[in-house]
Amino acid sequence: xxxxxxxxxLQPDSxxxxxxxxxxxxxxxxxxxxxxxxxxxxIRLDSRTGPMAVxxxxxxxxxxxxxxxxxxxxxxxQLVGLxxxxxxxxxxxAFIEVQQRRAEFHLSQESHMLHMVFQGAPGTGKTTVARLxxxxxxxxxxxxxxxxxxxxxxxxxxxxxxxxxxxxxxVIKRALGGVMFVDEAYALARGGEKDFGKEAIDTMVKAMExxxxxxxxxxAGYPQEMAQFLATNPGLLSRFxxxxxxxxxxxxxxVAIARAMTVQHQYHLxxxxxxxxxxxxEEHARYWHTNAGNARMIRNLLERSIRRQxxxxxxxxxxxxRQDLMLLTWSDIEGGL
Amino acid sequence: xxxxxxxxxxxxKSLFLVNFAAYLGLKEIRVEVLDGEGRARHQRLSIExxxxxxxxxxxxxxxxxxxxxxxITTAKTAHRLTLTDTVGLTxxxxxxxxIRRAIAIALxxxxxxxxxxxxxxxxAVGYSAIETVSLVDDGIARYAGSISTYAILxxxxxxxxxxxxxxxxxxxxxxxxxxxxxxxxxxxFKDVKTFILRHWQ
Ligand SMILES: Nc1nc2c(ncn2[C@@H]2O[C@H](COP(=O)(O)OP(=O)(O)O)[C@@H](O)[C@H]2O)c(=O)[nH]1
Ligand SMILES: [Mg+2]
Numbered sequence: 001x002x003x004x005x006x007x008x009x010l011q012p013d014s015x016x017x018x019x020x021x022x023x024x025x026x027x028x029x030x031x032x033x034x035x036x037x038x039x040x041x042x043i044r045l046d047s048r049t050g051p052m053a054v055x056x057x058x059x060x061x062x063x064x065x066x067x068x069x070x071x072x073x074x075x076x077x078q079l080v081g082l083x084x085x086x087x088x089x090x091x092x093x094a095f096i097e098v099q100q101r102r103a104e105f106h107l108s109q110e111s112h113m114l115h116m117v118f119q120g121a122p123g124t125g126k127t128t129v130a131r132l133x134x135x136x137x138x139x140x141x142x143x144x145x146x147x148x149x150x151x152x153x154x155x156x157x158x159x160x161x162x163x164x165x166x167x168x169x170x171v172i173k174r175a176l177g178g179v180m181f182v183d184e185a186y187a188l189a190r191g192g193e194k195d196f197g198k199e200a201i202d203t204m205v206k207a208m209e210x211x212x213x214x215x216x217x218x219x220a221g222y223p224q225e226m227a228q229f230l231a232t233n234p235g236l237l238s239r240f241x242x243x244x245x246x247x248x249x250x251x252x253x254x255v256a257i258a259r260a261m262t263v264q265h266q267y268h269l270x271x272x273x274x275x276x277x278x279x280x281x282e283e284h285a286r287y288w289h290t291n292a293g294n295a296r297m298i299r300n301l302l303e304r305s306i307r308r309q310x311x312x313x314x315x316x317x318x319x320x321x322r323q324d325l326m327l328l329t330w331s332d333i334e335g336g337l
Numbered sequence: 338x339x340x341x342x343x344x345x346x347x348x349x350k351s352l353f354l355v356n357f358a359a360y361l362g363l364k365e366i367r368v369e370v371l372d373g374e375g376r377a378r379h380q381r382l383s384i385e386x387x388x389x390x391x392x393x394x395x396x397x398x399x400x401x402x403x404x405x406x407x408x409i410t411t412a413k414t415a416h417r418l419t420l421t422d423t424v425g426l427t428x429x430x431x432x433x434x435x436i437r438r439a440i441a442i443a444l445x446x447x448x449x450x451x452x453x454x455x456x457x458x459x460x461a462v463g464y465s466a467i468e469t470v471s472l473v474d475d476g477i478a479r480y481a482g483s484i485s486t487y488a489i490l491x492x493x494x495x496x497x498x499x500x501x502x503x504x505x506x507x508x509x510x511x512x513x514x515x516x517x518x519x520x521x522x523x524x525x526f527k528d529v530k531t532f533i534l535r536h537w538q
Contacts, residue, residue, distance in 0.1 A: 021445075028441045028444065029437050032430075033430070034428055035427055038441075039473070042448070043479050043480045043483075046448065049480060049483040
């Protein structure tokens with residue numbers, strides 16, 4: 001199994017959200033909620049404030065939440081490979097739906113936000129999956145907005161004491177109601193104890209308490225670096241119940257990605273181009289694995305191929321067929337490798 | 338008809354309230370102060386005194402709901418308008434129980450359906466270097482904006498940075514009615530009056 005923990009492995013100190021407007025006001029008075037937090041819970045609990053209540057009029061025949069969740073999972077399924085990720089996302093959906101059903105029967109529930117760690121090289125689909133998860137959580141009613149705020153160290157860490165906390169808080173505020181995705185998160189531990197990265201981590205940890213259940217935090221990065229990062233920050237590890245592994249794509253998967261991308265842009269690969277590309281990548285597997293800019297390298301490769309194809313056709317434009325315009329040959333690709 | 342005035346501390350709620358009441362012709366303000374225990378106290382203040390008493394440079398001058406009754410007279414009839422000032426809403430949890438309680442009372446009022454006038458300091462929005470998101474303003478707009486008759490009063494328009502601030506507010510709160518005003522110069526008061534009368538219930 002690719003994941004090191006299932007969603008059922010939750011922290012014991014899970015805390016409920018207020019369940020009625022009266023409770024919101026009591027929590028506010030007791031100092032358990034800030035005024036803005038109270039407002040967000042009032043919005044969530046008031047039947048008059050659906051997500052579409054303001055502004056743009058409600059479209060008729062909106063798909064039901066279930067239909068939307070199904071559609072999002074179908075989109076996930078179209079991603080090449082990632083079978084472990086797909087399986088776990090299905091588990092997470094089932095888990096959430098069962099928790100919600102338990103609530104209807106007044107059974108105790110785990111209402112903890114399922115913060116996650118994504119381990120994988122750049123270009124292995126982490127951001128795409130994070131975006132889909134946000135949409136899924138929105139459809140399931142776990143997050144009110146489900147949007148994605150993608151950041152890296154430079155967006156969180158400032159230049160002087162206090163600056164980092166402020167920058168990080170601003171990012172968190174933008175992410176409320178959706179997903180905060182920190183790419184190359186291990187870079188926050190780069191400079192050791194005195195580095196401001198530590199301050200960013202502390203601010204995030206505090207926000208996970210202060211805005212409990214209000215956003216999903218995903219820390220992403222290379223597997224080894226992330227493992228080491230979490231090992232040196234034990235306080236963090238316990239707060240992230242779900243770990244998803246994004247393996248490097250295999251050569252056949254990379255070819256499948258190339259095929260999907262070409263089709264998307266109304267090109268196609270000649271059979272010879274596909275076979276040769278596969279052979280080439282198997283031969284250079286080590287390069288493609290470790291350097292794996294993976295899907296991103298495929299995209300760059302295809303962009304170069306498309307330019308080479310254009311050069312090949314340019315001299316003879318009056319005689320080209322539709323088929324010629326769409327076809328990418330091995331010679332177009334080979335020159336760009 | 339009741340209008341609830343909401344916003345962050347120091348946004349300019351109280352000054353708007355007092356000067357708007359004066360603009361509507363009120364000579365003397367009879368404030369009904371609901372203290373933290375929920376008891377009502379009555380005070381009669383001249384406009385001048387009310388201004389001094391209610392408006393402040395320190396955020397938490399308004400710690401309880403303060404209610405002013407004014408009559409808006411049109412050609413046909415006199416309408417009795419109740420304007421309610423509230424304590425400023427913050428992103429921090431206050432250490433003082435009175436303030437937390439006052440905030441809870443203010444928020445509980447929203448769901449009872451008064452008109453909500455949401456005061457935003459346009460000059461402050463204008464000079465903030467980074468666009469820091471005000472979660473309080475977001476929350477008020479999304480909550481009151483969907484369940485009440487609602488308008489944003491972009492105030493302190495007499496100040497330098499307010500023009501840029503108004504632009505940002507317009508961008509940010511698209512689809513909501515936004516009325517630029519100044520509590521000092523009384524710019525926009527006529528528009529506020531028109532808005533209130535148009536939505537009279
Ligand atoms: N220049 C300017 N200052 C204002 C305006 N409205 C309020 N103020 C000032 O802003 C500060 C806070 O006003 P106040 O009404 O007490 O704010 P509240 O906390 O929202 O009730 C006071 O110093 C006021 O004099 C305005 O329209 N223009
Ligand atoms: Mg005040």
